[in-house]
Amino acid sequence: xxxxxxxxxxxxxxxxxxxxxxxxxxxxxxxxxxxxxxxxxxxxxxxxxxxxxxxxxxxxxxxxxxxxxxxxxxxxxxxxxxxxxxxxxxxxxxxxxxxxxxxxxxxxxxxxxxxxxxxxxxxxxxxxxxxxxxxxxxxxxxxxxxxxxxxxxxxxxxxxxxxxxxxxxxxxxxxxxxxxxxxxxxxxxxxxxxxxxxxxxxxxxxxxxxxxxxxxxxxxxxxxxxxxxxxxxxxxxxxxxxxxxxxxxxxxxxxxxxxxxxxxxxxxxxxxxxxxxxxxxxxxxxxxxxxxxxxxxxxxxxxxxxxxxxxxxxxxxxxxx
Amino acid sequence: xxxxxxxxxxxxxxxxxxxxxxxxxxxxxxxxxxxxxxxxxxxxxxxxxxxxxxxxxxxxxxxxxxxxxxxxxxxxxxxxxxxxxxxxxxxxxxxxxxxxxxxxxxxxxxxxxxxxxxxxxxxxxxxxxxxxxxxxxxxxxxxxxxxxxxxxxxxxxxxxxxxxxxxxxxxxxxxxxxxxxxxxxxxxxxxxxxxxxxxxxxxxxxxxxxxxxxxxxxxxxxxxxxxxxxxxxxxxxxxxxxxxxxxxxxxxxxxxxxxxxxxxxxxxxxxxxxxxxxxxxxxxxxxxxxxxxxxxxxxxxxxxxxxxxxxxxxxxxxxxxxxxxxxxxx
Amino acid sequence: xxxxxxxxxxxxxxxxxxxxxxxxxxxxxxxxxxxxxxxxxxxxxxxxxxxxxxxxxxxxxxxxxxxxxxxxxxxxxxxxxxxxxxxxxxxxxxxxxxxxxxxxxxxxxxxxxxxxxxxxxxxxxxxxxxxxxxxxxxxxxxxxxxxxxxxxxxxxxxxxxxxxxxxxxxxxxxxxxxxxxxxxxxxxxxxxxxxxxxxxxxxxxxxxxxxxxxxxxxxxxxxxxxxxxxxxxxxxxxxxxxxxxxxxxxxxxxxxxxxxxxxxxxxxxxxxxxxxxxxxxxxxxxxxxxxxx
Numbered sequence: 001x002x003x004x005x006x007x008x009x010x011x012x013x014x015x016x017x018x019x020x021x022x023x024x025x026x027x028x029x030x031x032x033x034x035x036x037x038x039x040x041x042x043x044x045x046x047x048x049x050x051x052x053x054x055x056x057x058x059x060x061x062x063x064x065x066x067x068x069x070x071x072x073x074x075x076x077x078x079x080x081x082x083x084x085x086x087x088x089x090x091x092x093x094x095x096x097x098x099x100x101x102x103x104x105x106x107x108x109x110x111x112x113x114x115x116x117x118x119x120x121x122x123x124x125x126x127x128x129x130x131x132x133x134x135x136x137x138x139x140x141x142x143x144x145x146x147x148x149x150x151x152x153x154x155x156x157x158x159x160x161x162x163x164x165x166x167x168x169x170x171x172x173x174x175x176x177x178x179x180x181x182x183x184x185x186x187x188x189x190x191x192x193x194x195x196x197x198x199x200x201x202x203x204x205x206x207x208x209x210x211x212x213x214x215x216x217x218x219x220x221x222x223x224x225x226x227x228x229x230x231x232x233x234x235x236x237x238x239x240x241x242x243x244x245x246x247x248x249x250x251x252x253x254x255x256x257x258x259x260x261x262x263x264x265x266x267x268x269x270x271x272x273x274x275x276x277x278x279x280x281x282x283x284x285x286x287x288x289x290x291x292x293x294x295x296x297x298x299x300x301x302x303x304x305x306x307x308x309x310x311x312x313x314x315x316x317x318x319x320x321x
Numbered sequence: 322x323x324x325x326x327x328x329x330x331x332x333x334x335x336x337x338x339x340x341x342x343x344x345x346x347x348x349x350x351x352x353x354x355x356x357x358x359x360x361x362x363x364x365x366x367x368x369x370x371x372x373x374x375x376x377x378x379x380x381x382x383x384x385x386x387x388x389x390x391x392x393x394x395x396x397x398x399x400x401x402x403x404x405x406x407x408x409x410x411x412x413x414x415x416x417x418x419x420x421x422x423x424x425x426x427x428x429x430x431x432x433x434x435x436x437x438x439x440x441x442x443x444x445x446x447x448x449x450x451x452x453x454x455x456x457x458x459x460x461x462x463x464x465x466x467x468x469x470x471x472x473x474x475x476x477x478x479x480x481x482x483x484x485x486x487x488x489x490x491x492x493x494x495x496x497x498x499x500x501x502x503x504x505x506x507x508x509x510x511x512x513x514x515x516x517x518x519x520x521x522x523x524x525x526x527x528x529x530x531x532x533x534x535x536x537x538x539x540x541x542x543x544x545x546x547x548x549x550x551x552x553x554x555x556x557x558x559x560x561x562x563x564x565x566x567x568x569x570x571x572x573x574x575x576x577x578x579x580x581x582x583x584x585x586x587x588x589x590x591x592x593x594x595x596x597x598x599x600x601x602x603x604x605x606x607x608x609x610x611x612x613x614x615x616x617x618x619x620x621x622x623x624x625x626x627x628x629x630x631x632x633x634x635x636x637x638x639x640x641x642x643x644x645x646x647x648x649x650x651x
Numbered sequence: 652x653x654x655x656x657x658x659x660x661x662x663x664x665x666x667x668x669x670x671x672x673x674x675x676x677x678x679x680x681x682x683x684x685x686x687x688x689x690x691x692x693x694x695x696x697x698x699x700x701x702x703x704x705x706x707x708x709x710x711x712x713x714x715x716x717x718x719x720x721x722x723x724x725x726x727x728x729x730x731x732x733x734x735x736x737x738x739x740x741x742x743x744x745x746x747x748x749x750x751x752x753x754x755x756x757x758x759x760x761x762x763x764x765x766x767x768x769x770x771x772x773x774x775x776x777x778x779x780x781x782x783x784x785x786x787x788x789x790x791x792x793x794x795x796x797x798x799x800x801x802x803x804x805x806x807x808x809x810x811x812x813x814x815x816x817x818x819x820x821x822x823x824x825x826x827x828x829x830x831x832x833x834x835x836x837x838x839x840x841x842x843x844x845x846x847x848x849x850x851x852x853x854x855x856x857x858x859x860x861x862x863x864x865x866x867x868x869x870x871x872x873x874x875x876x877x878x879x880x881x882x883x884x885x886x887x888x889x890x891x892x893x894x895x896x897x898x899x900x901x902x903x904x905x906x907x908x909x910x911x912x913x914x915x916x917x918x919x920x921x922x923x924x925x926x927x928x929x930x931x932x933x934x935x936x937x938x939x940x941x942x943x944x
């Protein structure tokens with residue numbers, strides 16, 4: 001059952017350097033219980049896409065086109081008031097920095113009680129019990145005592161769990177996690193990913209997981225979309241993408257990542273720099289760096305082509321002959 | 322530039338020898354900061370590093386790897402233990418010796434946006450170590466700067482521009498050029514690619530390896546990307562709460578770890594290979610604080626294979642299957 | 652060139668300067684105008700500012716009844732031409748403002764840089780000194796000096812600078828503390844740089860933006876203090892025309908010969924406002940974090 005359907009989403013940012021097409025025609029679906037990985041580098045548009053879903057884009061941004069449907073309801077035409085009702089209740093978000101996600105001057109209990117009170121109308125003792133139950137659900141030891149603690153008394157991993165607890169307080173239909181483990185230690189990261197998997201199973205959540213780490217993608221994602229310069233370059237099941245990546249960017253990226261156990265003398269590096277979003281070349285944005293570039297690539301931006309059932313690639317190499 | 326001959330250093334003398342290196346910090350503690358508490362950031366760490374080789378240092382927050390690098394760089398004085406460089410004890414070096422050490426050991430840090438003075442031109446930044454340490458005119462320095470820029474793959478006119486005109490990857494190249502200005506024997510690389518885009522990391526790692534081949538420089542490579550560390554390093558040392566728990570050849574430690582912590586760490590590294598065996602059960606518990614390290618083996622509260630003696634006696638590093646492990650299991 | 656050499660892209664063009672927007676041209680114009688008046692006073696002044704003529708006392712400004720264009724802004728109690736006195740008075744005000752601020756900022760920045768760089772006991776000692784100074788009232792000190800040593804230009808500058816430096820020290824030290832954490836300072840140390848080099852070549856240039864803003868904002872303040880001191884009789888002694896004392900002289904005649912106090916007061920207002928607006932713009936352009944100043 002599809003929870004999220006996005007078609008042709010376009011978000012533009014007005015900057016001093018000109019208008020940047022931060023999200024340029026992005027389409028994908030996420031079903032209940034499914035995790036879609038959104039992979040890309042800085043400027044790829046992965047974070048902006050998710051901010052567009054909840055309509056929390058920066059003031060210099062405008063969603064200029066496309067459709068975002070949550071459980072069939074179009075989000076882009078909702079008023080700000082309606083969106084406020086939706087955020088947290090239907091769509092939960094976990095951001096990257098546990099330090100700034102929690103308010104340092106309020107206790108954990110106060111911060112966890114807030115969404116619970118808002119979504120379930122609970123008060124007093126019932127509210128406290130539900131808050132403690134939430135902390136227990138994210139495997140925080142001694143949850144009742146922890147309610148009185150303050151964010152600075154908790155480690156980074158614990159804080160991210162609290163943020164997770166708040167995100168699933170409703171529980172929502174869709175959970176967006178924007179690089180939640182990037183600032184955590186490796187062994188804590190494993191624990192946290194297991195936790196997210198468990199939460200997803202329990203609440204049948206649709207999940208979008210933003211990361212630049214393919215290792216995490218292979219562990220936790222069912223499908224993955226690789227973004228480049230505001231567009232989806234390739235999308236498909238994780239196994240498909242890893243075993244037979246179609247788009248040259250995906251291939252180059254996978255080849256350039258060092259792997260444990262494969263001792264090579266040189267990594268296969270990608271030439272060039274990530275694109276300057278304010279000055280994108282015409283045609284395919286990856287053309288300047290692509291080892292298989294053709295003349296056509298520089299002139300015209302390719303549409304998405306299906307390369308296998310469930311796998312699409314935005315590259316002229318895959319145009320039907 | 323041809324690799325430097327060690328001079329009086331024989332083939333047997335390692336470039337860097339660290340013995341029982343210890344660093345304790347006093348931090349304010351207690352309710353009003355009246356008591357001081359002891360942080361055992363680095364505790365009796367020992368290893369050697371040969372010329373032209375790379376030692377990878379891995380571990381999570383609080384393990385002491387950054388403090389170790391600062392001790393080696395001379396940015397902090399050790400509480401105890403010795404650092405020997407080319408056979409000489411660094412602590413005992415006077416003015417001229419200390420200067421020589423300073424030139425021989427340089428660093429590249431993680432944040433490409435904080436490691437270059439925003440108000441100086443790139444040429445001036447790279448030349449600064451030369452200005453401070455070497456005689457010779459500005460013409461000679463200019464030539465050297467051009468040589469260094471070429472070495473790191475940047476065009477000549479880079480020298481005229483300011484840091485803000487460059488991307489993260491290019492800035493790291495500039496930082497590398499500066500680090501090489503005095504022809505150091507050892508460069509400490511503290512998370513050199515973590516802040517860079519994934520597609521750029523391979524470029525920089527390749528560059529670093531090429532430079533090692535050409536110049537014979539050694540690296541102390543600190544990173545949390547275990548695959549990158551394994552790729553770049555000849556030996557790997559795994560640290561936990563200030564101590565080395567396992568140390569050996571990179572392939573040995575990375576592919577067949579023996580210490581329970583090393584096993585947990587490397588399995589948490591999430592290989593990309595989908596057919597790899599399922600990850601071991603994730604470690605329970607938090608990384609404890611270096612203020613109150615557990616008794617005996619510091620890892621015992623989280624260890625899935627804990628034995629009774631682990632909470633009592635701290636295991637020393639013992640040779641086992643081609644590497645050193647500090648664990649009572651062996 | 653090596654195989655994986657990076658082709659340098661077009662130099663990232665600086666964005667069309669948002670700094671060019673809202674340049675306070677009016678303020679700049681006013682300041683330039685007064686600076687010119689001060690510098691070219693002997694040429695621009697229509698009359699000798701000390702020329703008394705009891706016959707011409709309290710002549711009103713030219714557009715009033717009884718005035719003439721010989722004294723466009725009227726004359727004061729002793730028949731001296733107001734316009735000339737205002738033009739010459741600008742010398743005093745601007746000189747006092749600029750000199751005092753330069754002296755105070757140089758000393759204050761030095762203290763801030765040293766305190767921030769060394770930290771620890773040095774920092775603690777210097778900051779204690781700074782705090783003590785910040786709590787001392789400027790006007791009181793100037794009055795004391797005027798009473799004991801006698802009023803003069805030098806004493807005014809001294810009295811104000813001796814207290815003003817503390818403001819700079821505080822702000823610059825704060826900046827330096829932030830800078831010290833940045834890796835390029837550690838790199839300078841690794842290159843063998845000593846304290847002097849790090850402070851002068853790395854820390855100071857990165858605090859210049861803040862200094863410029865602070866200096867500009869403080870000139871207005873100093874001009875007001877000087878005017879206040881002159882008003883109280885503890886500033887620049889007569890007969891040197893100073894706006895503050897001119898305002899004081901006209902005190903008793905505010906209802907009858909209003910121009911005697913009004914025009915010097917207006918001059919003070921314009922100059923101080925112009926410097927403050929310029930300072931605000933500089934601050935917003937270079938360092939919005941200084942908003943609390």
